[in-house]
Amino acid sequence: MQSLHTQETDVYLAEDLAKDLAHLMEPYQNEKVFVVTDENTQKLCFPIIEKVPGISADRCIVIGAGDEHKDTASLIRVWEALVEGGATRHSLLINLGGGMPCDLGGFAAATFKRGIDFINIPTTLLAQVDASVGGKTGINFKGYKNEIGSFMQAKHVLVDISLLKSLDEANLISGFAEMIKHAYLKSNEFLDRTLAFDIRNPDWQELTELVAASIIIKDDVVTADPLEKNIRKALNLGHTIGHAFESLALKRHRPLLHGYAVAFGMVAELYLAHAKLGFPMDLVDQLSLYTKRVYGVFEYSAADFDYLYETMTHDKKNQSGRMNFTLLRQPGDVAINTHCEKDEVVAALNYYLTSNI
Numbered sequence: 001m002q003s004l005h006t007q008e009t010d011v012y013l014a015e016d017l018a019k020d021l022a023h024l025m026e027p028y029q030n031e032k033v034f035v036v037t038d039e040n041t042q043k044l045c046f047p048i049i050e051k052v053p054g055i056s057a058d059r060c061i062v063i064g065a066g067d068e069h070k071d072t073a074s075l076i077r078v079w080e081a082l083v084e085g086g087a088t089r090h091s092l093l094i095n096l097g098g099g100m101p102c103d104l105g106g107f108a109a110a111t112f113k114r115g116i117d118f119i120n121i122p123t124t125l126l127a128q129v130d131a132s133v134g135g136k137t138g139i140n141f142k143g144y145k146n147e148i149g150s151f152m153q154a155k156h157v158l159v160d161i162s163l164l165k166s167l168d169e170a171n172l173i174s175g176f177a178e179m180i181k182h183a184y185l186k187s188n189e190f191l192d193r194t195l196a197f198d199i200r201n202p203d204w205q206e207l208t209e210l211v212a213a214s215i216i217i218k219d220d221v222v223t224a225d226p227l228e229k230n231i232r233k234a235l236n237l238g239h240t241i242g243h244a245f246e247s248l249a250l251k252r253h254r255p256l257l258h259g260y261a262v263a264f265g266m267v268a269e270l271y272l273a274h275a276k277l278g279f280p281m282d283l284v285d286q287l288s289l290y291t292k293r294v295y296g297v298f299e300y301s302a303a304d305f306d307y308l309y310e311t312m313t314h315d316k317k318n319q320s321g322r323m324n325f326t327l328l329r330q331p332g333d334v335a336i337n338t339h340c341e342k343d344e345v346v347a348a349l350n351y352y353l354t355s356n357i
């Protein structure tokens with residue numbers, strides 16, 4: 001396996017997943033090891049690691065697939081399996097799945113006996129470049145995204161690009177949105193390279209290089225501010241509005257993939273960046289056209305504005321009653337804690353609507 005020499009989170013690119021995992025599990029050879037999967041990754045991914053010494057199907061905890069299962073019921077299921085399986089503070093939990101099992105399993109590990117070690121083996125593009133790195137764990141609650149959770153770094157993250165070969169196109173495209181987000185934080189040059197990449201017909205060697213670069217961009221930010229007191233808010237670009245879109249979709253019982261919500265949210269928030277900070281309007285329109293082509297359109301109306309805005313008031317970046325956005329002056333020049341009033345947010349929601357007619 002190849003270390004990415006990340007700092008806050010220890011991330012490796014796997015060369016032989018089972019062999020590399022066995023190496024990372026050596027310190028736990030006398031301890032019980034549990035695996036969290038969802039229904040799909042149990043079938044598709046668990047067989048790859050099942051024969052690793054210390055892994056047992058009896059200690060594979062399966063939760064429902066999809067964000068609607070990132071909830072207290074799934075969390076209790078994991079806690080109960082750890083208790084009934086005789087887990088101790090020295091046990092190991094392995095999260096084998098996308099961002100949802102990584103977030104939920106990570107939170108279960110962070111809270112069981114006040115914290116046990118966990119290893120993330122991300123199986124979606126979104127989890128490989130974002131969710132498995134940085135230590136944000138948690139669940140959705142009362143319709144709000146990641147309302148309950150904690151910061152706890154995975155002991156290790158093992159990224160195996162070949163796991164993406166079974167991922168459907170929609171989820172590959174979803175994960176690419178977080179890579180686009182990281183590119184906006186990096187530079188014009190890296191943004192141009194990322195937007196030029198054809199995620200619907202990927203060159204796997206280049207995708208591997210872009211994944212590694214994306215992970216390092218995120219880890220650099222997390223290393224500077226692990227608990228999101230300031231600059232880590234940069235990683236939340238597109239998420240104030242994106243999470244509101246995600247909550248609206250969940251409320252409609254038509255869940256929106258996280259990356260799609262972030263892509264749509266970035267269009268609206270780059271409009272805010274233009275209005276507030278002079279971010280170039282031609283770059284706003286560029287992303288609007290790109291997302292329409294690759295992600296489609298998120299449908300809502302002015303009748304949804306109050307619900308969307310109320311959801312945004314729960315965003316964790318807000319402080320002292322002020323709604324704080326992460327915006328950009330230019331690609332690579334981030335402006336965190338930019339306060340926006342309701343009428344400015346409504347103008348951004350209107351821009352998204354009218355730009356997609």
Ligand SMILES: NC(=O)c1ccc[n+]([C@@H]2O[C@H](COP(=O)([O-])OP(=O)(O)OC[C@H]3O[C@@H](n4cnc5c(N)ncnc54)[C@H](O)[C@@H]3O)[C@@H](O)[C@H]2O)c1
Binds near residue numbers: 045066164166
């Ligand atoms: N903690 C963080 O820093 C962070 C960052 C970004 C997103 N997130 C969270 O991550 C979640 C989204 O993650 P996601 O997009 O990976 O969703 P997900 O974990 O729900 O996976 C998406 C779908 O792909 C399936 N799947 C997973 N791996 C597969 C594979 N290898 N082959 C075939 N199918 C596979 C899953 O079963 C699921 O149906 C959201 O809850 C979001 O809030 C967290």
Ligand SMILES: O=C(O)C(=O)C[C@@H](O)[C@H](O)[C@H](O)COP(=O)(O)O
Binds near residue numbers: 145236239
């Ligand atoms: O790691 C971070 O910090 C992020 O903001 C990464 C986001 O892509 C991710 O969706 C995160 O879960 C959002 O965090 P939240 O604090 O807005 O719930």
Ligand SMILES: [Zn+2]
Binds near residue numbers: 130239
């Ligand atoms: Zn995200």
